[in-house]
Amino acid sequence: MLILQSLSKTYKTGDTALSEVSLTVPKGQIMGLIGPSGAGKSTLIRCINRLVEPTGGQVLLNDVDLVGLGKRELRQQRRRIGMIFQEYALVERLTVMENVLSGRLGYVPFWRSYLRRFPAEDITRAYALLDRVGLLQHADKRADALSGGQRQRVGIARALAQDPELLLVDEPTASLDPKTSRQIMRLLIEICAERGLPAIVNIHDVPLAQQFMQRIVGLRAGRVVFDGSPDLLTQDALTTIYGEEDWNAMRKGDEEQTAAEADARDRISALAR
Amino acid sequence: MSAPYPTRWTRPPQIIKDRRWRIAVQVGIVIYLVLAMGTVEVNWTRVYEGLERGQRFVMGFLQPDFASRWRDISNGLVESLTMTLTSTVVGVAISVPIGIGAARNIAPVWIYRICRSIIAVSRALQEIIIAIFLVAMFGFGPFAGFLTLSFATIGFIAKLLADDIEEIEEAQAEAIRSTGASWWQVVNYAVQPQVMPRLIGLSLYRLDINFRESAVIGIVGAGGIGATLNTAISRYEYDSAGAILLIIIGIVMVAEYSSSYLRKFLQ
Structure with a gap:
C-alpha cells in the first residue's frame, strides 16, 4: 500500500509542481493519473522514488517513509519500486538480457554487476520474465534492435526483475501506435493482477485510461481535482481537469489523427526501406 | 488585382x-x-x-634517400612509435577517471572543479612548451616526449569524454538509478555503454595526433623521428629529410585510414 501525505514540490525556479497531494493506493489497485501537460504528473511519480526530491510531505510505502531517507537506505527502498518510462529508457547499446538484469543492480555488489556475473536465481528470473513478456528468443539482441512495443516489454521486464512492491509507469504508450498501446496496457494490467501489484500510471490518452484503469486521479496545476472510478469521468469532470473543450469531438478527432499518423509512419518506413 | x-x-x-x-x-x-x-x-x-x-628541398623529396641514414631513421621511428603508443595508453588511462570527474551531471561539484582545472591546465599548455620544459627537466630523449604526450592526451581525451558524458541520454541513467543502483553501477550500466564507442574513437584519433606530435616535439629534443629529422635538416641532408617526411606522411595516412575504418566498424 502506498500513502502520499500532503506531498509538495516547488522547483528552484519557484514553480510549484505539486501542492499538498494526498492519495492512498491500496494493494493491487491500478491508478491512472491524468491531467494536462505541466500538471505535475511526472513530478508526482518521480517524487515517490525520489528521482525528484519532494519539498514537503510524506511518501509511505508499506509503512516506510521514503522522504528523508539517507542515500543508502534510499537505494534499498528504490529496489521495491519498479519504474517504466515513456521512451522506454532502455540502455540501447546493452543487450536485452543486460537491460533486464539491470533491474537486479540494487541487490548485487558492484563486482558482480561489472563482470555480468549475476546469481543463478536472478538469471533464471530474468529468463522467466522475458518469456512472460514474449521476448525469450530476443535475449541476446541489442536493445536498439527491437521495435517500440518490444522495447517497452523489456522495460516492463526490467521493472519486474526488481521484484517490486509498487509500479510507477510514466506515459507507457506515448510513443506507441494505438494497437501496440493497447497490447502493452493489457500486459501491464495482467501482470499487476498476477502479482497483486499496485501501480500508478501517468497517461495522456483519456480513452485509454478509461478503458484500462480501475481508478482515475485528475491532476491540475499540482492539485488533485478528480478522484474516482472511470465511469465518473464525465464531460464536466474532464472540463475541471483540462479546461473547456468539446471532449466527444476531440476523442473522435484523436482516433482519426492517430490512425492517420500510423498510416503515414508506415508509408514513410516503407519508403526508407 | x-x-x-x-x-x-x-x-x-x-x-x-x-x-x-x-x-x-x-x-x-x-x-x-x-x-x-x-x-x-x-x-x-x-x-x-x-x-x-x-x-x-623539393629535389630531396623527389629523390629521397632512405638508405644512407637508415639506422638513424629506423631508430627514430621505433622511438616515436613506442612513445606514441605508451603515451596514448597511459594518457587515456588517466583521462578516464578525470573525464568522469569533470562531467557535471555525475560528479559532485568539488570533484568537478578539480578535474576541470586539471583539464584546463593541460589544454592551456601547448605540447612544444611542455616538451621544452620536460626536456630541461629530464634531459634529451624519448622519456620527455612520452611525458609530454601523456600530459597533452589528458587534456584532450578527458575534456571530450566529459563533454560527451554531459550529453548522454539522461533517461537511461534515470532508469538505472531508479532500480536502486549505486553510483558505480550507474556509471557502468548507463554511462559507459553510451560513451564507449566515442571514447574508443577518440583514443584512436589521439593515437594519430600523438604520432604527428612526436615528430614535432622531437625537434625541441624530445627524441623520436623528429630528432632524426632535425639532425638531417641541420646537416643539409635534404634527401634523408625527404625520406623521413615521406615515412611520416605514410604512417599518418595509414593510421588515419585504419582508425577511421575502425571507428566506423565500432558504430
Whole structure:
C-alpha cells in the first residue's frame, strides 16, 4: 500500500509542481493519473522514488517513509519500486538480457554487476520474465534492435526483475501506435493482477485510461481535482481537469489523427526501406 | 488585382541592429586590414633565396634517400612509435577517471572543479612548451616526449569524454538509478555503454595526433623521428629529410585510414 501525505514540490525556479497531494493506493489497485501537460504528473511519480526530491510531505510505502531517507537506505527502498518510462529508457547499446538484469543492480555488489556475473536465481528470473513478456528468443539482441512495443516489454521486464512492491509507469504508450498501446496496457494490467501489484500510471490518452484503469486521479496545476472510478469521468469532470473543450469531438478527432499518423509512419518506413 | 501583402522582403539584420554602426564596423575592419598589411615587411631578395632552398628541398623529396641514414631513421621511428603508443595508453588511462570527474551531471561539484582545472591546465599548455620544459627537466630523449604526450592526451581525451558524458541520454541513467543502483553501477550500466564507442574513437584519433606530435616535439629534443629529422635538416641532408617526411606522411595516412575504418566498424 502506498500513502502520499500532503506531498509538495516547488522547483528552484519557484514553480510549484505539486501542492499538498494526498492519495492512498491500496494493494493491487491500478491508478491512472491524468491531467494536462505541466500538471505535475511526472513530478508526482518521480517524487515517490525520489528521482525528484519532494519539498514537503510524506511518501509511505508499506509503512516506510521514503522522504528523508539517507542515500543508502534510499537505494534499498528504490529496489521495491519498479519504474517504466515513456521512451522506454532502455540502455540501447546493452543487450536485452543486460537491460533486464539491470533491474537486479540494487541487490548485487558492484563486482558482480561489472563482470555480468549475476546469481543463478536472478538469471533464471530474468529468463522467466522475458518469456512472460514474449521476448525469450530476443535475449541476446541489442536493445536498439527491437521495435517500440518490444522495447517497452523489456522495460516492463526490467521493472519486474526488481521484484517490486509498487509500479510507477510514466506515459507507457506515448510513443506507441494505438494497437501496440493497447497490447502493452493489457500486459501491464495482467501482470499487476498476477502479482497483486499496485501501480500508478501517468497517461495522456483519456480513452485509454478509461478503458484500462480501475481508478482515475485528475491532476491540475499540482492539485488533485478528480478522484474516482472511470465511469465518473464525465464531460464536466474532464472540463475541471483540462479546461473547456468539446471532449466527444476531440476523442473522435484523436482516433482519426492517430490512425492517420500510423498510416503515414508506415508509408514513410516503407519508403526508407 | 493587387495583393494586400508586400512583395518584397529582406532579412532583418541579426547581430548589429543599427545601420550606422554596421557601416562603421565594416569600414573599421577594412582600414585595420590595410594598415596591418602595410606593416608587414617583405624582403624580396630573401624570398628569392628561400625559393632556391625550397627547390633543393623539393629535389630531396623527389629523390629521397632512405638508405644512407637508415639506422638513424629506423631508430627514430621505433622511438616515436613506442612513445606514441605508451603515451596514448597511459594518457587515456588517466583521462578516464578525470573525464568522469569533470562531467557535471555525475560528479559532485568539488570533484568537478578539480578535474576541470586539471583539464584546463593541460589544454592551456601547448605540447612544444611542455616538451621544452620536460626536456630541461629530464634531459634529451624519448622519456620527455612520452611525458609530454601523456600530459597533452589528458587534456584532450578527458575534456571530450566529459563533454560527451554531459550529453548522454539522461533517461537511461534515470532508469538505472531508479532500480536502486549505486553510483558505480550507474556509471557502468548507463554511462559507459553510451560513451564507449566515442571514447574508443577518440583514443584512436589521439593515437594519430600523438604520432604527428612526436615528430614535432622531437625537434625541441624530445627524441623520436623528429630528432632524426632535425639532425638531417641541420646537416643539409635534404634527401634523408625527404625520406623521413615521406615515412611520416605514410604512417599518418595509414593510421588515419585504419582508425577511421575502425571507428566506423565500432558504430
